[in-house]
Amino acid sequence: MSDNRYIDREKSWLAFNARVLQEAGDDAVPLLDRLRFLGIFSNNLDEFFRVRFAAVRRLSLSGKSGEKELGGISAKQLVKDITETVIQQQSESLRILSVIEKKLQQQGIFMVNEKELNPEQESFVKDYFVQKVSPALMTIILNDLAEFPLLKDNSGYLAIKLVMKPKSDKSLLGLVKPKGEVRYALIELPKTLNRFIVLPSPDDKQYIIFLDDVIRYNLESIFTIFDYESIKAHMIKITRDAQLDIDSDQSKSLMEKISTGVKDRLIGEPVRFVYDQSIGKDTLKYFLSKMNIDATDSIIPGGRYHNRRDYMSFPNLGRYDLLYHQNEALAVPGFSLDGSILEKIAKKDYLVNAPYQTFSYLIKFLREAALDPKVTAIKITLYRLAKNSQIISSLINAARNGKRVTVQIELQARFDEASNISYAEQMQTEGINLIFGIKGLKVHSKICVIERIQEGKLRRYGLISTGNFNESTASVYTDVTLLTAHQGILKDVDKVFDFFEVNFRIHRYKHLIVSPHYTRNKFYKLIDREIVNAHMGRTAYMKLKMNSLSDTEIIDKLYDASRAGVKIQLQVRGICSLIPGVNGMSENIEAISIVDNFLEHSRVYIFANNNDPDVFISSADFMTRNLDGRVEVTCPLYDPEVKAELIDNFDTGWKGNVKARYHSEKLDNQYRVRGDDPIFRAQVETYKYYQHRLEEAKLAKAK
Numbered sequence: 001m002s003d004n005r006y007i008d009r010e011k012s013w014l015a016f017n018a019r020v021l022q023e024a025g026d027d028a029v030p031l032l033d034r035l036r037f038l039g040i041f042s043n044n045l046d047e048f049f050r051v052r053f054a055a056v057r058r059l060s061l062s063g064k065s066g067e068k069e070l071g072g073i074s075a076k077q078l079v080k081d082i083t084e085t086v087i088q089q090q091s092e093s094l095r096i097l098s099v100i101e102k103k104l105q106q107q108g109i110f111m112v113n114e115k116e117l118n119p120e121q122e123s124f125v126k127d128y129f130v131q132k133v134s135p136a137l138m139t140i141i142l143n144d145l146a147e148f149p150l151l152k153d154n155s156g157y158l159a160i161k162l163v164m165k166p167k168s169d170k171s172l173l174g175l176v177k178p179k180g181e182v183r184y185a186l187i188e189l190p191k192t193l194n195r196f197i198v199l200p201s202p203d204d205k206q207y208i209i210f211l212d213d214v215i216r217y218n219l220e221s222i223f224t225i226f227d228y229e230s231i232k233a234h235m236i237k238i239t240r241d242a243q244l245d246i247d248s249d250q251s252k253s254l255m256e257k258i259s260t261g262v263k264d265r266l267i268g269e270p271v272r273f274v275y276d277q278s279i280g281k282d283t284l285k286y287f288l289s290k291m292n293i294d295a296t297d298s299i300i301p302g303g304r305y306h307n308r309r310d311y312m313s314f315p316n317l318g319r320y321d322l323l324y325h326q327n328e329a330l331a332v333p334g335f336s337l338d339g340s341i342l343e344k345i346a347k348k349d350y351l352v353n354a355p356y357q358t359f360s361y362l363i364k365f366l367r368e369a370a371l372d373p374k375v376t377a378i379k380i381t382l383y384r385l386a387k388n389s390q391i392i393s394s395l396i397n398a399a400r401n402g403k404r405v406t407v408q409i410e411l412q413a414r415f416d417e418a419s420n421i422s423y424a425e426q427m428q429t430e431g432i433n434l435i436f437g438i439k440g441l442k443v444h445s446k447i448c449v450i451e452r453i454q455e456g457k458l459r460r461y462g463l464i465s466t467g468n469f470n471e472s473t474a475s476v477y478t479d480v481t482l483l484t485a486h487q488g489i490l491k492d493v494d495k496v497f498d499f500f501e502v503n504f505r506i507h508r509y510k511h512l513i514v515s516p517h518y519t520r521n522k523f524y525k526l527i528d529r530e531i532v533n534a535h536m537g538r539t540a541y542m543k544l545k546m547n548s549l550s551d552t553e554i555i556d557k558l559y560d561a562s563r564a565g566v567k568i569q570l571q572v573r574g575i576c577s578l579i580p581g582v583n584g585m586s587e588n589i590e591a592i593s594i595v596d597n598f599l600e601h602s603r604v605y606i607f608a609n610n611n612d613p614d615v616f617i618s619s620a621d622f623m624t625r626n627l628d629g630r631v632e633v634t635c636p637l638y639d640p641e642v643k644a645e646l647i648d649n650f651d652t653g654w655k656g657n658v659k660a661r662y663h664s665e666k667l668d669n670q671y672r673v674r675g676d677d678p679i680f681r682a683q684v685e686t687y688k689y690y691q692h693r694l695e696e697a698k699l700a701k702a703k
Contacts, residue, residue: 005559005585006577007665008073009550010052014085015667016574017044019595021089022661022669025096031107032314032322033597034100039311041093045086046154046239046309049272053082053298054241057271083298090274094303107322108205114217121199121207122217128197129218133211136190139222143183148290152188153240156307158215158233159275160185161283165229180229184286187215187222187233195310198317206317210305234279236287237306239272277301324597329358329475330690333697341365341483342372342452342461349484349639353649354467355598356690359474362463362481363390369450369461370398377404379497380448385423386472392423396430408435408500410443438503438631441516445619445633446481449493460490464635466602466617477601478683480617480646482635486511489635496633515620515632520554522634523622526607526614527557527566533610534565541567543606543650548575548621549591555622562588571653573600575623576663591663592672594656596683604650605634615643645693652689656682 023029024037060075070078101111117125140149151157164180189195189211197214199207215222216233223231273293275284293299316323331337335350341364344350352361369375378398385391399405409424411417424434437443446465451458463469467479484490492512499507499514506517513522527542534540542561549555549570555578558568562585570580570591580589594600603618620632637643658681660672 004579004665006552006555007579007667008070008078009575009577010056010078010082011085011667012550012575012577013048013052014082014089015669016593016595017041017048018089018667019593019661019669020044021093021096023595023659024093024100030322030324031100031103032316032319033324034096035311035314038093038097038100039309039314041089042307043309043312045089049239049298050153050241053079054269054271056082057269057298058241079298083300086298087300090300090302093308097303097308107319109317109319110205110207112199112207112209112213114209114213117199117209117217118202120202121209124200125197125209125214125217129214129221132193133190133214133218134221136192137215137222138188138190140186141183142185142290149186151186151236151238151291154237154307155191156189156212157236158187158189158212159236159279159283159287160187160219160223161232161280162223162226162228163230165227182282183226183228184283185223189215189307194315195307195313196315198315208315208317212305232280232283234276234283235304235306236276236279237274238270238291238293239274241269241271272298272300274300274302274306276304276306278304327356327687329355329360330687330694332357332361333694334701335361337361337364341368342485345461345483346459346485349482349486349637349642351637351642351645352481352483353602353686353690354474354479354481355476356478356687359471361483362469363394363471365461365463365483366391366394366448367397369452370394370401370403372452374452374454375403375450376453377406377451378448379406379408379450379494380469381408381410381443381445382420382423382469383410383444383446384468384470384473385419386470387419389423390471391469392427395432396427399427399430399432404433406433406435406497408437408443408497411436435497435500438500441629441631442625443500443631444626445496445514445631447493447496447633449490449497459485460487460494461485462490462493464489464493464617464633466604466619477599480602480604480649482617482637482642486638493633496631499631511636513616513618513634515626515630516628519620519632519634520627523554523605523627524557526605527561529609530566530607531561531564533608534561538610539608540565540610541569541608543569543604543647543654544622545571545600545602545604545650545653546621547573547601547603548623550575550577551622551624551627552577554627558589559585562586569650569654570663571600571650572663578663579665580663582665592654592656592660593663594653594660594682596659596681598683600653604646606647606650613643613647615646617646648689649686652686653682655680655685659683 020037020041024034024041056075056078060079065074162183166180193211195211196208199209201207212235219231219233270293332350332352335344337360369378395405407427409420411420428434446468449460449462451460463481463483465479465481467477489511492509495507495509496514513519530540530542549572558578562568566588568589572591573593576591580586580591603621605616605618607614615637616634618634620626620634626632637646657672657674657677658679661669662672
């Protein structure tokens with residue numbers, strides 16, 4: 001039996017990001033999508049350092065060992081381990097990028113720098129710089145400043161070293177060459193401009209240059225007033241602690257406090273410094289010294305270019321042959337977007353599984369509610385929203401049509417605070433009733449209920465989802481949404497909104513499982529029931545799909561179930577602190593992670609219940625914060641057809657043998673053994689499953 005019972009969550013997260021990097025290195029993935037995965041890997045790492053690494057670092061600097069909080073490892077050792085792992089991963093990402101660039105060249109796509117331009121391209125780059133770049137450029141000469149400027153979190157900078165021409169000194173002529181003064185400068189890469197610029201081409205080849213290199217090419221025009229003999233530019237980037245501190249000033253509104261906190265985040269403590277490893281030692285020393293970065297911080301050598309998250313927006317160049325084929329989002333069988341969507345939901349429940357099925361059902365639901373004279377009220381929770389949100393426009397439309405619209409918007413949705421504050425101000429102007437959450441609790445539930453007067457009686461219709469009401473992420477995140485008119489469930493949803501407004505009153509729910517008051521104990525009872533059934537020789541299993549599994553008490557319960565003989569299948573996309581397959585502890589548990597074209601985001605919990613399965617969808621992962629520190633909603637599925645569909649959905653994912661990796665104590669991301677089984681790519685087969693169901697429904701209707 002293993003000496004360890006749990007895997008450190010930070011190390012498990014790094015293993016997840018290594019799976020993303022595996023996709024970037026996979027020859028079977030289309031080339032431009034491999035670049036996208038490199039961007040996702042880099043973006044994930046940025047957020048990890050801003051949040052998780054920053055928290056561990058704070059602990060390491062507090063004077064405490066942190067072993068209790070971190071499950072036995074000291075904070076200082078964990079900082080060291082993380083830094084070593086990240087340096088290895090960064091090195092691997094650079095190797096993969098080099099391979100991708102060579103393969104792109106074979107496809108006639110060339111990434112060129114400022115020294116590889118032909119005359120036509122040089123002329124284009126000069127003009128582009130004058131017209132687009134120069135007006136947006138921020139350049140700071142450092143030597144004469146009383147204080148070193150504050151480098152923004154996760155912005156890219158060119159660190160400039162200017163060696164000035166020496167002033168003549170006749171007494172030294174012929175003896176030693178006088179040294180010129182060294183000046184340093186900073187150029188901030190403008191975020192308002194695309195990082196990649198497509199260059200004119202004399203043939204059928206395509207050429208792309210980084211914005212960084214456009215600036216490098218034009219350094220002479222930037223520093224024309226200086227009499228220098230040499231100039232060098234190397235990229236640097238700093239990542240800051242993203243902890244959001246909210247002050248206690250009672251005279252400020254919550255929006256004001258969070259807005260201030262978001263601004264203060266820009267000046268948080270540095271937690272990572274990434275630099276071009278070809279930078280001169282004197283230049284590196286100068287910048288580290290001026291920014292007070294020492295060996296206790298994470299100093300990461302990198303390549304010529306940082307902020308590789310920008311690869312997520314690499315231009316497609318019209319080369320759709322180098323991208324995954326994007327299937328058209330399907331209709332839900334028997335659920336037409338024509339006619340009244342509320343009338344259809346009144347007859348039966350429907351499940352929408354994005355991105356395989358169209359998110360348009362959710363938009364149509366809200367748009368119809370906004371116009372329907374019988375609808376009197378709409379209540380919804382919002383966490384992350386699309387840039388130009390149709391959800392927001394539908395709610396504003398409803399308010400203008402005289403509906404009572406109540407929106408619980410989470411202002412502390414990490415890294416979306418500024419966007420949510422902007423939307424909140426917009427909705428406030430339109431007279432929408434806003435709720436800004438509960439002190440000490442984030443609202444992470446994804447629920448909506450509308451009230452409609454029919455024949456003099458109140459009737460409710462609603463949405464309960466595993467994912468955000470966000471049409472942008474709905475095209476790349478797998479999430480399931482229940483559309484229902486089940487009055488018992490929706491009465492419970494209404495109680496959740498009552499709790500938002502009067503949160504000292506704890507409600508009882510007949511159908512929903514709601515955090516922070518009930519979720520942990522309810523899942524304990526569901527697991528215990530499977531244990532009892534296993535002891536009695538009945539059918540006992542659990543099929544659990546989530547983003548992360550790190551709560552040690554829940555893990556202990558799953559170990560208890562495994563020892564009792566309960567078969568447990570875990571699909572955990574990200575962090576998995578549970579160690580599967582250990583004799584005497586978890587031999588009946590198998591755990592996989594699927595990382596593919598879509599981000600696996602849905603939370604689905606299935607309990608055998610002696611061959612009468614209980615099936616739930618949820619906004620909550622099995623993490624302590626979801627169980628005890630947030631408002632989360634887990635909803636049972638009652639419609640037999642919908643239940644069967646979701647079980648099929650889980651089983652389809654479980655059969656995956658192409659993009660599925662095993663979770664293990666080694667954190668080695670071994671791919672699932674295929675053996676003699678045919679290739680089964682879960683996300684492709686899931687689309688086929690929904691395609692087949694739709695075709696069957698059409699045939700049945702034709703008969």
